[in-house]
Amino acid sequence: LFAEDFVAPGRVLLQGRRLRHVLEVHRAAVGDVLVVGLEGGMIGNGRVLLLDGAGLEMAVELGTNPPPPLPVTLVLALPRPKMLKRILITATSMGVKTIYLINSFRVEKSFWKSPLLSTEKLAEPLVLGLEQARDTVLPRVHLRPLFRPFVEDELPAICAGTTALLAHPAGNAPCPRVSPGAVTLAIGPEGGFIPYEAERLQGCGFTAVTLGERILRVEAAVPVLLSRLAPL
Numbered sequence: 001l002f003a004e005d006f007v008a009p010g011r012v013l014l015q016g017r018r019l020r021h022v023l024e025v026h027r028a029a030v031g032d033v034l035v036v037g038l039e040g041g042m043i044g045n046g047r048v049l050l051l052d053g054a055g056l057e058m059a060v061e062l063g064t065n066p067p068p069p070l071p072v073t074l075v076l077a078l079p080r081p082k083m084l085k086r087i088l089i090t091a092t093s094m095g096v097k098t099i100y101l102i103n104s105f106r107v108e109k110s111f112w113k114s115p116l117l118s119t120e121k122l123a124e125p126l127v128l129g130l131e132q133a134r135d136t137v138l139p140r141v142h143l144r145p146l147f148r149p150f151v152e153d154e155l156p157a158i159c160a161g162t163t164a165l166l167a168h169p170a171g172n173a174p175c176p177r178v179s180p181g182a183v184t185l186a187i188g189p190e191g192g193f194i195p196y197e198a199e200r201l202q203g204c205g206f207t208a209v210t211l212g213e214r215i216l217r218v219e220a221a222v223p224v225l226l227s228r229l230a231p232l
């Protein structure tokens, strides 16, 4: 829920997409109690009071904290928009809070023109991921359409104090099973990072790690890698 959903303290009116979501997915009816979350805040219960043409009105009582974040910063070569949407939902539901969408030689230039990259459109998959995981803290998504200045000027500070892993099928080391602490995880485009880019990343302190001989699609590689790095 967002501040603008509140029509009075503790009273929420749901309309539009989220109203359809609670009706179609949760089959909400008057008297039901829904689990709700506030952006950046707590998880609570919303008792449905009214359901009519104006929307769904709930009395909201806040309770527990959201699940802990996953201490992984994702540095992802920009995938095609449809795939990006699915990856954002999955990564958000798994607790990632910081995502850098970066350029790479094998990222198609047209992907950067996608309307999905507006702040408003990006929020849709992020909110879906939060709803899925009963989380409330929106991830921050940063767009970096220039590879070199990003790697030279920003990436060293992002990696500092973290274990920096470059997911690379040609990597020598197997991907660790559980992260020892915060991780910066770089994942390449459909065609992979070119050797120059892999070298630059390794020059920043990234270790090239592999998941083995099978080459996964980016949308599969992201959850596989995140689940390996998630603290138990």
Ligand code: SAM
Binding pocket: 166, 167, 168, 169, 170, 186, 187, 188, 189, 190, 191, 192, 193, 209, 210, 211, 212, 213, 214, 215, 216, 217, 218, 221
């Ligand atoms: N031919 C490309 C290559 O060798 O890099 C394949 C790229 S793969 C479709 C897209 C990205 O997913 C890779 O850049 C890597 O980050 C990740 N990935 C997929 N399979 C992987 C594996 N077996 N080990 C490590 N990373 C993998």
